[in-house]
Amino acid sequence: MDYDFRKIEKKWQKRWAEEKTYKTVEDPSKPKFYVLDMFPYPSGAGLHVGHPLGYIASDIYARYKRLKGFNVLHPMGYDAFGLPAEQYAIQTGQHPEKTTTENVARYRSQLDRIGFSFDWDRSFRTCDPDYYKWTQWAFLRMFKSWYDPQMDKARPINELISKFETTGYDDITPEAWKKASEKEKADILMRYRIAYQGETSVNWCEGLGTVLANDEVKDGLSVRGGFPVEQKKMTQWQLRVSAYAGRLLDSLDSLDWTDSLKEMQRNWIGRSEGTEMVFDTVCGDVHKPITIFTTRADTVFGVTFMVLAPESELVDELTTPEQKEAVEAYIKEVKKKTERERIAETKSVTGVFSGSYGINPLTGEKVPIWISEYVLAGYGTGAIMAVPAHDSRDYAFAKKFGLPIIPLIEGADVSEQSFDAKEGIMINSGFLNGMNVKEAIEAAKDYVEAHGLGRRKTNYRLRDAIFSRQRYWGEPFPIYYKDGIATPIPDEKLPLELPEIESYKSKNGEAPLARAKDWNYKGHPLETSTMPGFAGSSAYYLRYMDPHNSEELVSAPADKYWRNVDLYVGGTEHATGHLIYSRFWNKFLFDLGYVCEDEPFRKLVNQGMIQGRSNFVYRVVGTNKFVSSGLKDKYDTTEIHVDINIVHNDKLDLEAFKAWRPEYNDAEFILENGEYICGWAVEKMSKSMYNVVNPDDICETYGADTLRLYEMFLGPVEQSKPWDTKGIDGVNRFLRKFWRLYYDRENFLVCDKPASPAELKALHKLIGKEQEDIEAFSYNTTISAFMIAVNELTDLKCCSREVLEPLVVLLCPFAPHIAEELWEKLGHTTSVTVASFPEYKPELTVEDSVTYPVSFNGKTRFTVNLPKSAAPADVEAQIRAMEQTSKWVGEQTIVKVIVVPGRIVNVVLK
RNA sequence: GCCCGGAUGGCGGAAUUGGUAGACGCGCUGGACUCAAAAUCCAGUGUCCCUUAAAGACGUGCGGGUUCGAUUCCCGCUCUGGGCACCA
Numbered sequence: 001m002d003y004d005f006r007k008i009e010k011k012w013q014k015r016w017a018e019e020k021t022y023k024t025v026e027d028p029s030k031p032k033f034y035v036l037d038m039f040p041y042p043s044g045a046g047l048h049v050g051h052p053l054g055y056i057a058s059d060i061y062a063r064y065k066r067l068k069g070f071n072v073l074h075p076m077g078y079d080a081f082g083l084p085a086e087q088y089a090i091q092t093g094q095h096p097e098k099t100t101t102e103n104v105a106r107y108r109s110q111l112d113r114i115g116f117s118f119d120w121d122r123s124f125r126t127c128d129p130d131y132y133k134w135t136q137w138a139f140l141r142m143f144k145s146w147y148d149p150q151m152d153k154a155r156p157i158n159e160l161i162s163k164f165e166t167t168g169y170d171d172i173t174p175e176a177w178k179k180a181s182e183k184e185k186a187d188i189l190m191r192y193r194i195a196y197q198g199e200t201s202v203n204w205c206e207g208l209g210t211v212l213a214n215d216e217v218k219d220g221l222s223v224r225g226g227f228p229v230e231q232k233k234m235t236q237w238q239l240r241v242s243a244y245a246g247r248l249l250d251s252l253d254s255l256d257w258t259d260s261l262k263e264m265q266r267n268w269i270g271r272s273e274g275t276e277m278v279f280d281t282v283c284g285d286v287h288k289p290i291t292i293f294t295t296r297a298d299t300v301f302g303v304t305f306m307v308l309a310p311e312s313e314l315v316d317e318l319t320t321p322e323q324k325e326a327v328e329a330y331i332k333e334v335k336k337k338t339e340r341e342r343i344a345e346t347k348s349v350t351g352v353f354s355g356s357y358g359i360n361p362l363t364g365e366k367v368p369i370w371i372s373e374y375v376l377a378g379y380g381t382g383a384i385m386a387v388p389a390h391d392s393r394d395y396a397f398a399k400k401f402g403l404p405i406i407p408l409i410e411g412a413d414v415s416e417q418s419f420d421a422k423e424g425i426m427i428n429s430g431f432l433n434g435m436n437v438k439e440a441i442e443a444a445k446d447y448v449e450a451h452g453l454g455r456r457k458t459n460y461r462l463r464d465a466i467f468s469r470q471r472y473w474g475e476p477f478p479i480y481y482k483d484g485i486a487t488p489i490p491d492e493k494l495p496l497e498l499p500e501i502e503s504y505k506s507k508n509g510e511a512p513l514a515r516a517k518d519w520n521y522k523g524h525p526l527e528t529s530t531m532p533g534f535a536g537s538s539a540y541y542l543r544y545m546d547p548h549n550s551e552e553l554v555s556a557p558a559d560k561y562w563r564n565v566d567l568y569v570g571g572t573e574h575a576t577g578h579l580i581y582s583r584f585w586n587k588f589l590f591d592l593g594y595v596c597e598d599e600p601f602r603k604l605v606n607q608g609m610i611q612g613r614s615n616f617v618y619r620v621v622g623t624n625k626f627v628s629s630g631l632k633d634k635y636d637t638t639e640i641h642v643d644i645n646i647v648h649n650d651k652l653d654l655e656a657f658k659a660w661r662p663e664y665n666d667a668e669f670i671l672e673n674g675e676y677i678c679g680w681a682v683e684k685m686s687k688s689m690y691n692v693v694n695p696d697d698i699c700e701t702y703g704a705d706t707l708r709l710y711e712m713f714l715g716p717v718e719q720s721k722p723w724d725t726k727g728i729d730g731v732n733r734f735l736r737k738f739w740r741l742y743y744d745r746e747n748f749l750v751c752d753k754p755a756s757p758a759e760l761k762a763l764h765k766l767i768g769k770e771q772e773d774i775e776a777f778s779y780n781t782t783i784s785a786f787m788i789a790v791n792e793l794t795d796l797k798c799c800s801r802e803v804l805e806p807l808v809v810l811l812c813p814f815a816p817h818i819a820e821e822l823w824e825k826l827g828h829t830t831s832v833t834v835a836s837f838p839e840y841k842p843e844l845t846v847e848d849s850v851t852y853p854v855s856f857n858g859k860t861r862f863t864v865n866l867p868k869s870a871a872p873a874d875v876e877a878q879i880r881a882m883e884q885t886s887k888w889v890g891e892q893t894i895v896k897v898i899v900v901p902g903r904i905v906n907v908v909l910k
Numbered sequence: 911g912c913c914c915g916g917a918u919g920g921c922g923g924a925a926u927u928g929g930u931a932g933a934c935g936c937g938c939u940g941g942a943c944u945c946a947a948a949a950u951c952c953a954g955u956g957u958c959c960c961u962u963a964a965a966g967a968c969g970u971g972c973g974g975g976u977u978c979g980a981u982u983c984c985c986g987c988u989c990u991g992g993g994c995a996c997c998a
Contacts, residue, residue, distance in 0.1 A: 260914050260993080267913070267994055274998080294998060307998090379997045386998085392911090393996055461997050572992080713935070715923060719916095720991080727922065730935045736949095772926090781924065784934035 005703030038570030050610030126536030142195035270461025293380030320355025474530030612691030
């Protein structure tokens with residue numbers, strides 16, 4: 001019987017679906033293991049061969065863990081709210097729900113063909129009201145909470161209210177609170193809520209008609225769509241992610257993530273320890289103290305000017321009447337620029353003098369205050385002390401506007417550029433003179449604190465997340481406005497469902513929901529913006545634990561059993577978006593006691609991208625002649641992408657090419673060795689390059705098991721690599737060879753005779769290797785080991801059930817369909833999924849050995865144990881020769897002797 | 911500019927972390943089976959010298975260093991992938 005993968009795969013996929021083989025239930029008698037993939041956004045293009053890479057890797061791990069006796073939760077769903085469906089809706093008028101449903105169906109059928117062990121009963125889409133109810137619910141919890149810096153966690157807002165009422169808090173006294181109107185109280189609370197509304201400088205994207213979060217903008221363009229983005233002051237819903245900056249940073253250490261990913265998050269959070277220092281200022285006759293932030297308190301003796309951010313409120317207060325006109329002109333100029341222009345002009349230095357002066361708190365010296373866009377309003381205090389000698393940005397500014405530069409470090413040459421390094425001996429710095437920079441920083445901090453001039457302060461770059469989008473296809477905010485006060489709708493009214501509307505387009509910055517009919521709650525207007533894409537993906541991993549619970553996001557028992565994700569697989573592109581927001585969201589729920597783990601994802605593996613491998617033909621300019629790649633240098637040619645489906649191993653199918661496009665009907669070819677060889681390049685997989693490979697096609701030609709093996713065999717999971725079908729025959733051959741261990745043309749070969757030592761050895765070598773490699777996520781080497789084992793067993797003509805039965809189990813994680821089929825043929829009535837991973841017996845791999853004494857200077861120093869196979873007679877001669885030629889160093893001990901068949905290669909000493 | 915990572919045959923990639931470099935697969939060459947093809951199997955395949963073999967020399971981006979021994983560790987470069995980018 002031949003290996004008929006089409007029949008086998010269809011049969012088992014059907015049976016898995018019917019019998020719900022991978023349905024998971026909580027089982028306290030087994031240890032749990034939670035394997036999660038970053039769920040896909042179901043786009044219209046469907047899956048290409050790159051998408052399943054991570055899913056295959058995690059599926060192998062999930063299946064492996066099941067065999068190891070774990071109760072594995074391995075769910076899948078869809079991140080279905082988002083821009084593409086909505087943009088498509090705007091163009092076609094089709095409801096995004098409809099396109100989403102169609103795309104999800106397509107994704108599902110593609111995923112099903114690959115044979116994943118997902119528990120589909122737990123699946124949901126983020127746009128399902130039953131799910132987004134819990135996104136809205138979590139938002140309301142955030143709205144009703146504040147971050148208590150004393151306890152360093154989120155607490156119910158009522159606790160803050162009672163503080164206001166009894167003891168007062170911050171600048172709010174009980175009297176002031178009592179006197180405040182309802183609206184004023186609401187405004188005060190808004191300053192503390194975790195989910196709050198506030199005016200901020202936002203990334204406004206005109207092309208999409210909405211604001212965007214920082215991670216949705218790259219190089220001044222929107223990540224989705226690539227439209228220009230500008231800075232705009234707007235009132236928006238925001239999440240107080242910045243309150244969690246310290247915790248998000250600190251608990252990174254406890255996570256099993258790659259160093260590079262942790263580093264990315266560290267940079268994004270951007271902790272910096274410095275000092276806030278108060279400078280008195282003089283604007284005409286008016287004195288006003290302002291606070292600046294610096295990490296180089298030691299350089300305070302070198303301050304020669306100060307700078308304010310153009311957006312800072314201090315600008316108005318510190319501009320003198322004489323300078324008013326110039327300052328206003330400058331600010332107008334700055335505001336006109338988009339984010340992109342600001343980035344492009346990074347090198348140019350601009351600024352204007354405010355007319356005011358600051359007073360150096362240590363020296364009493366008067367320095368001018370300038371305004372420049374190189375200082376950001378959103379970081380620190382929006383005002384800095386400038387030390388041109390030791391900060392390159394201040395230096396550039398000082399040079400441009402002719403401001404003095406005072407060097408503070410011995411030997412630093414600041415005639416051409418600033419000296420930014422934190423090293424050297426301080427000079428020109430009063431009591432700091434003679435110290436090295438590190439000491440001076442601490443000494444200056446101490447001095448500032450001791451003299452009441454400021455205090456130590458840790459700042460973070462991480463900003464609060466902008467949470468409103470002026471779009472349709474997202475979760476509506478469960479908020480209505482009663483007398484202008486944002487008020488939550490009651491929990492029992494959730495979900496607040498998205499209304500139907502006529503047109504999905506936003507007009508003049510007005511959100512689509514503003515045009516929805518009856519969009520109100522008891523006559524009060526409802527919030528018209530919707531939540532961003534990351535809202536729905538921030539807690540989805542919790543919902544999989546208990547997806548049908550209508551009372552809670554996740555029940556306490558389910559949460560306590562599954563706890564958090566043990567293995568999370570997905571791309572690096574979410575490093576600073578989803579993976580920060582999810583951690584924030586989880587910590588928030590943890591603070592309020594809704595979940596039992598502080599961190600959502602214990603181990604994270606980033607799968608690489610699979611790039612496309614494009615093929616080219618070369619048309620001789622001005623003709624319809626195409627020249628083979630090897631000869632193209634002899635002609636003047638144009639490179640043209642050609643559909644990779646009509647190219648096999650870089651050889652062009654000439655007839656198919658002629659038929660591909662009408663203009664090529666009468667194409668002529670200049671061949672080399674009778675063939676047309678195409679050129680190639682590694683590029684992104686995309687329609688326009690004709691290099692997209694659909695997994696369905698591979699399943700059709702080679703089978704899902706081959707696809708799975710091949711994607712893993714291509715190289716390490718973490719690495720990006722081009723899709724190249726060249727090697728796929730190799731793994732396909734392996735599977736056929738595997739099949740032939742059990743079957744010849746007609747007969748089932750497996751028998752009950754005991755296995756020979758050689759057969760057992762081949763098996764156990766594989767068990768050991770597979771176990772070790774899967775744990776290390778090194779699937780390509782596992783597959784290599786498998787190929788070796790199968791070759792050995794083929795050579796041994798192994799037919800013993802004792803070996804062949806565990807072999808099927810070992811193959812199951814990689815190629816589940818063929819494993820199931822053979823498992824059934826071996827007489828089992830249950831799925832191979834419930835088998836257990838064979839036990840590794842390392843002693844079966846150790847060979848009989850021979851012992852040789854080795855002596856130096858006439859004395860036996862050690863003995864060498866060599867495996868018999870590696871130690872033919874003349875090895876002893878080698879040892880004797882070594883005794884003659886090597887010198888014995890008394891203190892060293894022999895650790896290992898390296899032997900290749902026939903000779904000693906090296907002696908390991910320690 | 912700053913911070914990570916990578917560089918190994920014709921190709922994808924191995925190498926128990928300092929110990930046989932090139933596992934495994936692809937490709938290629940030759941052979942067997944076949945009328946033929948497909949499939950399958952066997953042998954060879956880093957480079958150089960050589961008719962061949964043996965033997966040898968050289969070989970993990972480049973230049974140094976440590977070591978009995980370096981793909982692995984250290985110093986200095988080159989190229990390359992990714993992230994951040996006025997964060998005071």
